Amino acid sequence: MPSRPDRLIIVLGTETGVGKTWTTAGILRELAGNGSRAVARKPVQSFAPDGAAATDAHVLAAAGGEQPEDVCPPHRWYEAALAPPMAAAVLDRPAYSVDDLVKELAWPADAAVGLVETAGGPRSPIAADGDSVDLCTALSPDIVVLVANAGLGAINAVRLSVDVILTGCAPVLVVLNRWEGTDVQRRNREWLRRDGYQVTTSIEDVAARLTHRRT
DSSP: OOOOOSEEEEEEESSTTSOHHHHHHHHHHHHHHTTOOEEEEOSOEEOOGGGGGGOHHHHHHHHHTSOHHHHSOGGGEEOSSSOHHHHHHHTTOOOOOHHHHHHHOOOOTTOSEEEEEOSSSTTSEEETTEEHHHHHHHHOOSEEEEEEESSTTHHHHHHHHHHHHTTTSOOEEEEEESOOOOHHHHHHHHHHHHTTOEEEOOHHHHHHHHTTOOO
16 A cells, blocks of 8 residues: 555445445545545445446545545446456456555545445455455454444344454444334344444444544
8 A cells, every 4th residue: 555544444344235335425424524534445346337327436435525436446346246356257357356456545645534445244255365354454454344234133243244354354343224223223232232342323423433532
């Protein structure tokens, strides 16, 4: 990496479709509201061809005040709804490595907080030679934000994901997404907290923790 923000955050999901991009965009907006210069990077993205006008890079760029091509290099856009290295193969494009993704990351000189959003879950392939945890290990972030659905299945998904992430990454902050405060969701949160996990349901709280302003 040619440069690195003051704080580097990895945003992982327990699986595909849990709201990583929504969460990352919310963190960006909240940090900006607090006066912090924060930007997001999506090292590689794959998507259904009919979704090319609103990819994850577009969502993150809008939240961070950048262009989609700043968030994800154009040659790492793969228009096939598969794990990125699989999409590259289907589209007959060159294979790439975790090291390639790391070297391609570029940050503004004034970035105080940088968020790197991965693809899929911790063990989802993100390159020909590695998954999202391998990318996390290579980047050595200050903290990992793990996004999980708040409802049924949350406890198992969080436990399995954190066990994998902690083998080579950083402290993990769990965000229970799509929070409605139901009985099941509240019980999941308290069970995870009782087991020692750092758990929040608030984007505002995530931003405060990332900038050491939590009271």
